[in-house]
Amino acid sequence: MPIERIVIVGGGVAAWLSALALAAKTSCAIVLVDTGGIDDSLGLPVAIEATLPSVAELHARLDIDEDQLAAQTGSSYGLGRALSNWGESGAVAFNPHGEVGANLGPVAFHHLMARVRAEGGTVNLANYSVAALAAQTGRFAPYRGDGRSVLSTMAHGLHLHVDGYRDYLQNAAMQRGVSVIEGVPEEVHFKSNDRIDCVRLSTGHIVEGDFFLDCSGPARHLASKMSGFAFEDWSAWLPNNDMRVSITPSTSPPPLYAHIEAHDDGWQRFLSCQDWVEELVFSRSAGTGAAGTYAFTNGRIALPWTGNCLAIGGAAAVLEPVASTQLHLVATALSRLLDLFPHSRESSVEATEYNRQTVEQLENARDYAILHFVRTDRSAPPLPERLTHRLSAYEASGRVALYDEETFETWDWIALFEALDITPRRYDVVANGIAGEAIAAHFERVRAVMLKAVSSLPPQLSYLQSQKAVAA
Amino acid sequence: MPSRPIERIVIVGGGTAGWMTAAALSHMLSGQKYAIHLIESEEIGTVGVGEATVPHIRFFNQKLGFDEADFMAKTKATFKLGIEFCNWGRSGDSYIHPFGAFGESIGGVAFHQHWARMHRSTGGHPIEDYSLPVMAARAGRFSYPADDPDSLLSTYSYAFQFDAGLYAKYLRAYAEERGVTRHEGKIIDVALESESGFVQSVKMDNGASLSADLFVDCSGFRGLLIEGASQSGYENWQHWLPCDRAVAVPCATAGPLTPYTRATAQDAGWIWRIPLQHRVGNGHVYCSNYISDDAAATTLVDQLESAPLAKLNQLRFVTGKRRTQWSKNVVAIGLSAGFLEPLESTSIHLIQLAIGRLLEFFPDQSWDPALASEYNRLMDLEYERVRDFLILHYHATERDDTPFWNYVRTMPIPDSLTHKINMFRERGVVVNYRDGMFLDASWIAVYLGQRVIPQNNDPLGEAIPEAELKAQFDRLRSDCHLAAQGLATHADFIRQIGAHAH
Numbered sequence: 016m017p018i019e020r021i022v023i024v025g026g027g028v029a030a031w032l033s034a035l036a037l038a039a040k041t042s043c044a045i046v047l048v049d050t051g052g053i054d055d056s057l058g059l060p061v062a063i064e065a066t067l068p069s070v071a072e073l074h075a076r077l078d079i080d081e082d083q084l085a086a087q088t089g090s091s092y093g094l095g096r097a098l099s100n101w102g103e104s105g106a107v108a109f110n111p112h113g114e115v116g117a118n119l120g121p122v123a124f125h126h127l128m129a130r131v132r133a134e135g136g137t138v139n140l141a142n143y144s145v146a147a148l149a150a151q152t153g154r155f156a157p158y159r160g161d162g163r164s165v166l167s168t169m170a171h172g173l174h175l176h177v178d179g180y181r182d183y184l185q186n187a188a189m190q191r192g193v194s195v196i197e198g199v200p201e202e203v204h205f206k207s208n209d210r211i212d213c214v215r216l217s218t219g220h221i222v223e224g225d226f227f228l229d230c231s232g233p234a235r236h237l238a239s240k241m242s243g244f245a246f247e248d249w250s251a252w253l254p255n256n257d258m259r260v261s262i263t264p265s266t267s268p269p270p271l272y273a274h275i276e277a278h279d280d281g282w283q284r285f286l287s288c289q290d291w292v293e294e295l296v297f298s299r300s301a302g303t304g305a306a307g308t309y310a311f312t313n314g315r316i317a318l319p320w321t322g323n324c325l326a327i328g329g330a331a332a333v334l335e336p337v338a339s340t341q342l343h344l345v346a347t348a349l350s351r352l353l354d355l356f357p358h359s360r361e362s363s364v365e366a367t368e369y370n371r372q373t374v375e376q377l378e379n380a381r382d383y384a385i386l387h388f389v390r391t392d393r394s395a396p397p398l399p400e401r402l403t404h405r406l407s408a409y410e411a412s413g414r415v416a417l418y419d420e421e422t423f424e425t426w427d428w429i430a431l432f433e434a435l436d437i438t439p440r441r442y443d444v445v446a447n448g449i450a451g452e453a454i455a456a457h458f459e460r461v462r463a464v465m466l467k468a469v470s471s472l473p474p475q476l477s478y479l480q481s482q483k484a485v486a487a
Numbered sequence: 488m489p490s491r492p493i494e495r496i497v498i499v500g501g502g503t504a505g506w507m508t509a510a511a512l513s514h515m516l517s518g519q520k521y522a523i524h525l526i527e528s529e530e531i532g533t534v535g536v537g538e539a540t541v542p543h544i545r546f547f548n549q550k551l552g553f554d555e556a557d558f559m560a561k562t563k564a565t566f567k568l569g570i571e572f573c574n575w576g577r578s579g580d581s582y583i584h585p586f587g588a589f590g591e592s593i594g595g596v597a598f599h600q601h602w603a604r605m606h607r608s609t610g611g612h613p614i615e616d617y618s619l620p621v622m623a624a625r626a627g628r629f630s631y632p633a634d635d636p637d638s639l640l641s642t643y644s645y646a647f648q649f650d651a652g653l654y655a656k657y658l659r660a661y662a663e664e665r666g667v668t669r670h671e672g673k674i675i676d677v678a679l680e681s682e683s684g685f686v687q688s689v690k691m692d693n694g695a696s697l698s699a700d701l702f703v704d705c706s707g708f709r710g711l712l713i714e715g716a717s718q719s720g721y722e723n724w725q726h727w728l729p730c731d732r733a734v735a736v737p738c739a740t741a742g743p744l745t746p747y748t749r750a751t752a753q754d755a756g757w758i759w760r761i762p763l764q765h766r767v768g769n770g771h772v773y774c775s776n777y778i779s780d781d782a783a784a785t786t787l788v789d790q791l792e793s794a795p796l797a798k799l800n801q802l803r804f805v806t807g808k809r810r811t812q813w814s815k816n817v818v819a820i821g822l823s824a825g826f827l828e829p830l831e832s833t834s835i836h837l838i839q840l841a842i843g844r845l846l847e848f849f850p851d852q853s854w855d856p857a858l859a860s861e862y863n864r865l866m867d868l869e870y871e872r873v874r875d876f877l878i879l880h881y882h883a884t885e886r887d888d889t890p891f892w893n894y895v896r897t898m899p900i901p902d903s904l905t906h907k908i909n910m911f912r913e914r915g916v917v918v919n920y921r922d923g924m925f926l927d928a929s930w931i932a933v934y935l936g937q938r939v940i941p942q943n944n945d946p947l948g949e950a951i952p953e954a955e956l957k958a959q960f961d962r963l964r965s966d967c968h969l970a971a972q973g974l975a976t977h978a979d980f981i982r983q984i985g986a987h988a989h
């Protein structure tokens with residue numbers, strides 16, 4: 016029997032994005048149970064969500080025009096992160112989206128950087144990244160041409176205004192026939208060991224389905240009822256458990272980057288969208304529960320998909336957004352679900368593969384988050400084995416060890432290593448065959464080409480305005 | 488660089504692995520102060536049977552700046568569009584694993600998913616009808632792929648079949664021109680540093696001794712340094728890949744020049760047929776538990792298309808991999824690093840990969856252990872993933888006509904492969920990983936060719952009506968057919984580009 020009825024629990028962004036994706040790509044009847052309350056469906060309830068460039072893939076698959084989305088929801092664009100105080104030097108480092116520099120013959124740019132430094136020179140990678148240069152000057156328009164322009168090395172995400180985004184998704188999903196019931200699941204009835212039959216809500220309503228998505232964030236209304244449920248706590252490596260949020264109106268142009276600053280006890284993020292600035296403060300506390308604070312625990316559930324219940328978003332994993340992974344994890348989970356949509360109600364092969372990929376992905380993303388704190392948190396326990404290997408391989412060779420299901424690719428890792436003042440002890444030997452002057456000339460040429468390209472971009476606000484005009 | 492660089496490199500062995508390493512290092516490290524030496528022994532000789540390649544070889548040749556037509560003429564090379572597998576799924580079956588994908592995704596759902604759906608509902612045509620390289624191979628035709636990504640003619644890649652002895656010669660001339668010093672002689676002793684166990688020097692039968700900082704062990708199966716001196720240990724994979732011998736012999740070409748390699752399953756192994764410009768390379772890979780050497784030789788000779796051109800060449804091997812391919816100051820490349828049978832022509836590619844990685848992790852005198860450890864992790868993954876792909880060919884079969892096939896069909900296989908086969912059989916999903924040379928298209932070709940057919944539809948594909956699919960399929964099928972017929976014959980094309988041996 017094919018799956019015909021899907022029930023989605025949770026009323027937040029994760030739930031509505033799931034509803035839209037499934038309504039657009041399957042022919043199932045979809046009911047969304049809106050559980051109300053704050054939207055912590057992604058894990059942590061923020062007002063502005065910084066997305067990674069990869070989120071665009073799901074948006075494209077769902078025919079969402081990101082420019083229209085940004086214009087209509089009060090969102091803006093993001094080109095990376097400025098990090099202060101994370102390394103020993105205390106300098107500000109920029110982690111851009113997209114590629115950095117350009118190879119010279121067979122030698123990768125980061126090896127050229129290391130060679131320049133070995134000879135006493137200084138190099139800041141942000142000077143050789145289109146995204147970083149554009150972010151500094153406040154200029155931006157998405158590049159849609161072919162690979163010939165240096166602008167194609169720039170990638171961008173969004174600074175999504177979460178309320179606007181949720182409304183947008185809700186509208187689109189309802190237009191595609193998704194129906195909504197309000198209420199909170201009180202009882203979960205099973206057909207068999209791991210197959211949910213129906214859910215009884217606080218309102219007394221009974222909602223039946225063939226397949227259930229738990230998008231209820233850390234409440235895990237369904238996932239926590241599944242047999243074998245277990246939560247793997249990551250606090251030993253990621254001890255922050257308290258988030259303070261303040262959001263204020265703003266009339267100045269929104270910066271094209273998130274600013275994250277390390278503190279002795281946690282970290283802080285400033286992020287803007289069209290009319291707002293949000294400040295988040297993350298710390299370890301005894302959990303004061305004071306007004307304006309949100310308590311959380313970093314970690315994941317053992318199996319995101321068991322039986323006919325799949326947990327997506329904060330219900331599957333909570334990872335503080337130091338590397339802006341929240342929406343990415345939801346978007347890739349949905350793409351994966353679409354690729355592995357069960358061929359029948361009873362099938363379980365898809366879940367096995369889904370869990371394999373998802374757990375790999377979550378642990379790799381977690382390790383990237385943990386890496387931020389290796390310099391500042393000296394009391395931390397031994398790092399996960401894979402992260403230890405990544406660190407030692409990079410320090411020894413300048414090459415980034417990558418695994419299956421990565422969220423972050425070579426340059427993301429290098430840029431973070433740089434921000435932490437972690438540098439390799441050696442570089443590609445082939446670089447020694449290139450004359451120093453040739454490398455210097457190459458660096459100058461790359462920078463000149465990039466600066467010229469960036470100067471051709473409009474200020475971000477002009478671009479946003481032009482898109483609003485299109486939307487109107 | 489903070490630490491003292493390496494100055495002297497000794498490559499032990501002058502087979503394909505040794506000369507590829509010498510050529511690549513001499514080119515990539517040119518202009519730097521490296522002294523590169525290579526030792527080979529005529530008395531011992533080379534394996535010399537590795538003649539079929541995969542498309543990656545072109546990047547190796549390009550990096551070194553080879554002129555393709557010149558290289559082909561000097562190595563008597565032919566073009567290769569894929570491998571034909573005969574009698575593998577069932578006796579009488581034939582499928583080609585091409586260097587290219589079948590069709591294109593439709594409505595966001597992969598082509599093979601739609602194909603499987605049509606196959607279940609109406610039977611339809613074999614998947615190979617939707618592959619230009621397969622159609623071209625079957626027609627004996629070849630031309631370079633087009634650059635325009637929208638053209639059907641851009642949907643494939645190609646590799647070569649060449650004379651391994653001539654390739655080694657070609658590489659040798661190149662390497663010697665770039666300063667590599669060749670030494671003829673048989674190594675009779677290896678001196679180790681007593682404390683560290685690092686190899687210090689090797690001594691030859693003529694009394695000469697060569698020392699070096701880095702030793703690349705390309706000594707073939709015996710693994711003179713990696714095993715003989717460093718005792719790295721060998722991971723035996725014979726329980727999964729039980730073939731352990733081969734007998735090889737060339738013969739003259741009878742009939743038109745085919746642009747592909749053939750692997751024909753036998754009662755206890757398989758026979759390769761590799762067409763070169765001047766001859767055909769043939770060999771029988773078999774498992775000595777199930778067939779005698781004499782019977783294996785007779786089987787081979789009986790199937791030759793013309794009289795043998797040389798004496799039979801007998802080879803023995805153990806499938807598996809050295810436990811650590813880089814140990815201390817010895818890096819094993821080629822047959823010394825491991826052996827996976829040539830069913831998918833992977834050995835030369837693994838050599839190429841190892842050379843690239845050695846350059847990426849090139850050590851200095853501090854001998855940072857993290858370099859070898861990451862190198863070994865990456866090479867292990869490659870070997871394991873090729874291994875799984877090879878096992879698939881044997882295990883996914885319906886053959887039950889001989890004890891050999893009964894063994895491989897029912898043997899326990901690695902869990903990772905069981906999961907992969909299940910995912911494909913039940914739902915048409917190709918499970919794949921970041922590292923590993925075979926992409927989705929290769930897995931699909933072999934699954935379907937070995938009769939692992941998805942049993943259920945991709946539910947997302949059902950949105951497209953069958954009639955619409957059928958129309959698209961018919962169009963693609965006739966396009967592939969027409970395009971293949973439009974290409975030159977293989978022999979003509981080689982002549983046209985001036986790649987024929989003079």
Ligand SMILES: Cc1cc2nc3c(=O)[nH]c(=O)nc-3n(C[C@H](O)[C@H](O)[C@H](O)COP(=O)(O)OP(=O)(O)OC[C@H]3O[C@@H](n4cnc5c(N)ncnc54)[C@H](O)[C@@H]3O)c2cc1C
Binds near residue numbers: 502673
């Ligand atoms: C049956 C069979 C078929 C194959 N088919 C293919 C194929 O189609 N495609 C493919 O890619 N690969 C194939 N291969 C693998 C391919 O042949 C090898 O990977 C390739 O030839 C490299 O071999 P090598 O250089 O490592 O070893 P060898 O060719 O064995 O070379 C070893 C070298 O070391 C030297 N040496 C050894 N001991 C000493 C000593 N004591 N002193 C001095 N020198 C010494 C020898 O003289 C020789 O020069 C096949 C292999 C086999 C067995």
